[in-house]
Amino acid sequence: MLELKAVNKFFNGWQAVADVDLQVAAGELAVLIGTSGSGKSTTLKMINRLIEPDSGSIRLAGEDIRSQPPEVLRRRIGYAIQSVGLFPHWTVEQNIAAVPSLLKWPKARIRERVVELLELLHLPAAQFLARYPHQLSGGQQQRVGVARALAADPEVLLMDEPFGALDPVTRGTLQQELLRIQALSGKTIVLVTHDIDEALLLGQRIVLMDKGRVVQQGSAQDFLLHPASDFVRDFVGQSDVGVRLLGLDTVASRMRPLQPVSGEPIAASATLREALSAFVARRVSSLPVIDAQGQPAGVLHFADLLPVAA
Ligand SMILES: Nc1ncnc2c1ncn2[C@@H]1O[C@H](COP(=O)(O)OP(=O)(O)OP(=O)(O)O)[C@@H](O)[C@H]1O
Ligand SMILES: [Mg+2]
Known part of the structure; x- marks a missing residue:
C-alpha cells in the first residue's frame, strides 16, 4: 500500500x-x-x-x-x-x-x-x-x-x-x-x-x-x-x-474453565498486565473472570501469567 x-x-x-x-x-x-x-x-x-x-x-x-x-x-x-x-x-x-x-x-x-x-x-x-x-x-x-x-x-x-x-x-x-x-x-x-x-x-x-x-x-x-x-x-x-509482554495478551487467552472462586471479577478482555496488577492490589492468587455480558467465564490463577513452556 x-x-x-x-x-x-x-x-x-x-x-x-x-x-x-x-x-x-x-x-x-x-x-x-x-x-x-x-x-x-x-x-x-x-x-x-x-x-x-x-x-x-x-x-x-x-x-x-x-x-x-x-x-x-x-x-x-x-x-x-x-x-x-x-x-x-x-x-x-x-x-x-x-x-x-x-x-x-x-x-x-x-x-x-x-x-x-x-x-x-x-x-x-x-x-x-x-x-x-x-x-x-x-x-x-x-x-x-x-x-x-x-x-x-x-x-x-x-x-x-x-x-x-x-x-x-x-x-x-x-x-x-x-x-x-x-x-x-x-x-x-x-x-x-x-x-x-x-x-x-x-x-x-x-x-x-x-x-x-x-x-x-x-x-x-x-x-x-x-x-x-x-x-x-x-x-x-x-x-x-x-x-509489557503481559500487556500483549488478554485474560481470555490464559483463563481456565469455570471453578468456584470468590472475589471481585476481572474482564476476559483485560490484559494480563492488568490481571497482574489486580492480583497484587487485591492480594489474591486467583480471580474470577467475566465475559463482555458480565457472565462468569472462567478463572485465572496467578501461575497462569507464566507462559506454558513450548
Ligand atoms: N524545516 C527544517 N529545517 C531544518 N531542520 C529541520 C526542519 N525540519 C526538521 N528539521 C530537523 O530535522 C530533525 C528531525 O526532525 P523531525 O521533526 O522529523 O523529528 P521528530 O522525530 O518528529 O521529533 P519530535 O519527536 O521532537 O517531534 C530535527 O533535528 C529537526 O531539527
Ligand atoms: Mg515530530
Missing part, C-alpha cells in the same frame, strides 16, 4: 532522514517511534509531500507519489498534525468539513459526516459544531484534528502524536476507538508517538528510528523478545519487558 525506498532528506546539508526503507501493507497500522529529532515527523511529511525527499522513492498503492499534484495526493491522505493546526477563524464544523467541502460533497452529507465524527470522538455535536478552536481545550482541539483527518474517508491516515496532549483516561479511550475504527474500516494508518506503551498497544508494525535511520522494525513481540541492539533494549525499557 505504502512503500518508502532508500529515502533521504537533508536540511542545510545536515541529514535528518537517512536511507529509510518502510513498507506498510493495506489495512496495517504502523507506528513510528523514536527519540525527539529522530526524523519521524519529517518521514511522515514526505508521504504527503509537505516535504520533498532529496532521494529515494515513495509509492502509494503502487504509484509514485510525484505522479500527481500534491493537493490531489493530499485528498487521498488524512493528516493529523503534531501541533493540531486547526484553522483559527473556522468553526469546528468548518474545520472538520474542510476536505469534504473541497471535494464538493452535498451539504447534507457533509453535516451528517461531521456530526458522526464528533460523536465518535466524544464531542457532542450540539455543543461543539459552532465553536472556534480557541474555545476548546488542547485535548478537544486534538480530537477535532483527528476528526478532520478522517472526514473524507481517506485511503491512508497519517497521525503525528495525535493523542499527545491528552490525559491517560481520554488517551486510552481514543486508542481503543482508533483500534475499532481501524478494524472496521481496514484503513492503512501510520502513527507517530513517543510513548512505547502506545506503540506496543497500537502497532501491528513498529518502526524505531534513531538519528534519521530505522534501527529496527517488527511486531511488539519482536521488540520485547529480540531487541536488535542495546539502544532498542533501552528504548523498550529493559526492566519492564516482563510486564
Whole structure:
C-alpha cells in the first residue's frame, strides 16, 4: 500500500532522514517511534509531500507519489498534525468539513459526516459544531484534528502524536476507538508517538528510528523478545519487558474453565498486565473472570501469567 525506498532528506546539508526503507501493507497500522529529532515527523511529511525527499522513492498503492499534484495526493491522505493546526477563524464544523467541502460533497452529507465524527470522538455535536478552536481545550482541539483527518474517508491516515496532549483516561479511550475504527474500516494508518506503551498497544508494525535511520522494525513481540541492539533494549525499557509482554495478551487467552472462586471479577478482555496488577492490589492468587455480558467465564490463577513452556 505504502512503500518508502532508500529515502533521504537533508536540511542545510545536515541529514535528518537517512536511507529509510518502510513498507506498510493495506489495512496495517504502523507506528513510528523514536527519540525527539529522530526524523519521524519529517518521514511522515514526505508521504504527503509537505516535504520533498532529496532521494529515494515513495509509492502509494503502487504509484509514485510525484505522479500527481500534491493537493490531489493530499485528498487521498488524512493528516493529523503534531501541533493540531486547526484553522483559527473556522468553526469546528468548518474545520472538520474542510476536505469534504473541497471535494464538493452535498451539504447534507457533509453535516451528517461531521456530526458522526464528533460523536465518535466524544464531542457532542450540539455543543461543539459552532465553536472556534480557541474555545476548546488542547485535548478537544486534538480530537477535532483527528476528526478532520478522517472526514473524507481517506485511503491512508497519517497521525503525528495525535493523542499527545491528552490525559491517560481520554488517551486510552481514543486508542481503543482508533483500534475499532481501524478494524472496521481496514484503513492503512501510520502513527507517530513517543510513548512505547502506545506503540506496543497500537502497532501491528513498529518502526524505531534513531538519528534519521530505522534501527529496527517488527511486531511488539519482536521488540520485547529480540531487541536488535542495546539502544532498542533501552528504548523498550529493559526492566519492564516482563510486564509489557503481559500487556500483549488478554485474560481470555490464559483463563481456565469455570471453578468456584470468590472475589471481585476481572474482564476476559483485560490484559494480563492488568490481571497482574489486580492480583497484587487485591492480594489474591486467583480471580474470577467475566465475559463482555458480565457472565462468569472462567478463572485465572496467578501461575497462569507464566507462559506454558513450548
Ligand atoms: N524545516 C527544517 N529545517 C531544518 N531542520 C529541520 C526542519 N525540519 C526538521 N528539521 C530537523 O530535522 C530533525 C528531525 O526532525 P523531525 O521533526 O522529523 O523529528 P521528530 O522525530 O518528529 O521529533 P519530535 O519527536 O521532537 O517531534 C530535527 O533535528 C529537526 O531539527
Ligand atoms: Mg515530530
